[in-house]
Amino acid sequence: MSETIRFRVNGRPVTLETDATRTLLWVLRTDLELTGTKYGCGVGLCGSCTVVVDGQVARACQTSLGSVQGKAVTTIEGLARDGTLDPLQQAFLEHGGFQCGYCTSGMIMNAYGLLLRNPKPTRDEIVQGMESNLCRCGAHTRILAAIAAVAGRREASHD
């Protein structure tokens, strides 16, 4: 059933004439060609599709398009400003918080949402906040270091 859905993606207004029960993940990836948000499990268990909706982290594979009506969606493509990486992206780059890169968008968006609600998390709070995001390559220690660096905490460097 087609209806008009209006929301903002990465600051830009978007209007779609489509079915409101569609899943945000696939609308982002197909209609809007924002492919940085990844499919990993389809049931909200891996976090590869994490985006931020009105300041809250959301699993795009568990979010209906209708539920973002009138809201602001931020995806990984929306973090950099005028070609300059967000400090969190920069920290992931510098600390090597990625290997294959497939979970990376979701990791960064989840951490972004974590820091929005808790700008100075402890290490335990970072671990707990990231616990539901899966990485198979084992970049965990560096992801934690990257987030901690942005959270203003000093971590031993790796080299």
Add this chain to the structure above:
Amino acid sequence: MTDATRLDRRDFVKLLGGGILVVVHLPRSAIPGLDDLQQRRGYPEDINAYLHIAADGKVTLFSGKIEMGQGVMTSLTQMAAEELGVALDAIHIVMGDTALCPWDMGTFGSMTTRMFGPAVRAAAAQARLVLTDLAAQRLAVPRTALTVENGVVSVAADRGRRVSYGELAKGQQITHTVDEKAVLRAVKDFSVMGQSPPRLDGQEKVAGTAKYAGDIRFPGMLYARILRPPAHGATLTRVDTAAAAAMPGVTVVHQDGMVALLAADPETAARALAAVRADFDVPAPAVDTESIFQHLVQAAPPANARESAGDLAAGRAQAAKTFSATYYNSYVAHAPMEPHTAVAEVKDGKATVWSSAQTPFPQQATIARALGLAEGDVRVMTPYVGGGFGGKSEGRQAVEAAQLAKITGKPVQVAWTREEEFFYDTFRPAAVVRVDSAIDVAGKLTLWDYQVYGAGSRGSDVFYDVPNRSVKVYGEWGRAPEGFHPFAIGPWRAPAANTNRFAAEQQIDIMAAAAGVDPLEFRLRNTTDKRMVAVLKAVAEAARWTAGVAPRKGGRGRGLACGIDAGTYVALVADVTVDAATGAVKVDRVVCAQEMGVVVNPNGARMQVEGCITMGLGYTLSEEVRFEGGKILDANFGTYGLPRFSWVPTIETVLVANDDLPPQGGGEPAIVNMGAVVANAIFDATGARLYRLPMTPERVLAELKKV
């Protein structure tokens, strides 16, 4: 198989617009250990590289390898930059494109650096020679008077007389073949190798712009979902696609045993699949998660005698103590975060396929066969791969996409769901290992009688000094008879080595404890291998190991394990805490000492060690694929437990220097000891010995009750 010299070299040079092209076709003798490796399964028949210096000075390295997170995009470029004498950012690398890159068997076996690396270095060194000779003519000086820096050749005594690589390449149509070992730069002269520059794939990956197979879009592309059986071995008896076919925008394909639903968006295709009514005949299960071990021993094909020395009976006769133990591990999934994905277009008798693949060239051949095309009419391109670990070799999804593209006449994406990924994964095989061993009164090994069923040979070689020994391998992965495993199995990060080190390093620990000897001292007493002694001493020092006999009990313990993999020596120490009430094991710290010859990129090497240790926690503590016959019971991350942030120990890595040895493998070695090092630490903490992987809380609890 494709001959590198078959490459249309003239066309290739024309395509590249002239300049200087260096083609490497190394003789096998140039690759140490290759013949031995080829006796095992799946090693390259040819190793090649191309390096091109364009008329505008642009340098391109063409490699059939792929980047799946292991960092070789960066390390290969570093090797080429070092030998060519240019800055890292002066080289562009093209990977995994069958139309542009030299034939390559695939990216696995920790071979990119140790096998392919020398070819890249040789190509770059040869190019540097060619360019220097051209400069010598141009500047009218002997070659020995010249020096190279940042892609500029200058007269050493008069730096103002200079010419750039681009100027030298302009107007040239030179093709050189390297078929001998070129003179490589000495380690002491390295300026790019041995450094840890930012990864070349980093910017795109953190920005979310890195392209994976599922991110490739063709105009008019259809998304396909395919009807899957409920179990391996099941046959389709009835299918009704009428309801799906009636849905707007849905294309139904039912051909050659494949039932596929295609639509302009993936959700419509999924709804169409859900509307299909199908019945399957599912055979009664013959084996399951628990009975598989007995089956593997009973159904085993004849053994391959991997090692045989001395006299086993004499080893028993000399024994003061003998030990017999059996070890088990279940099937394990690769579970890369990116499921298998491919996008294909078939047009004018030619197929173009983007595939998440570790093996673009073998997939090119497979797709060509499936479509009835010549190999040259199939182009496979591999963008970034979202994790492989050995699981992205077969290319079933690429064949499916190509077939559907051919049938429908439109570009088609096949992206497996997580459930399909768990179903069609080529699992790490379940295995059984039986070890009989013995020591004399001095705590020296006299006997090693080792039999492994279901896994394979890698990691089973005996590096301890034991005069009477036998290693027998039953049903090496990839060679096992049909039906030996109930579903597909395949290589999984250091194939078979995780199984073999889990057994061997526990057996060593059992003997050390029975002899009343410190585990480190016991190992040093029984090996004279200098590289092994070096990593054992290095890990002990870094972990601040103090002598003591296990088990020391008290709920906290430490373990030690060592091994050799992909030419690299590695030793681990782990500290664990065992919760006696729940059986839960927390790995608190892992210290790794690794000697891998010349280290191309130290930070990259450490990242791989950390990845191995973290990934290894999974098969050690939680990961197993449960099944009933051909039915896979674990279909997603809700029941299949991957390592999480809270599991991750403190990791300390020591890279033991050995610049006398060319670079060895780095992507796999550190994972092979994870099972044993944690098991040995659990024993130290509790006195309980865990013989089966994964060491789940239930299994730990069961063993604790026996202590």
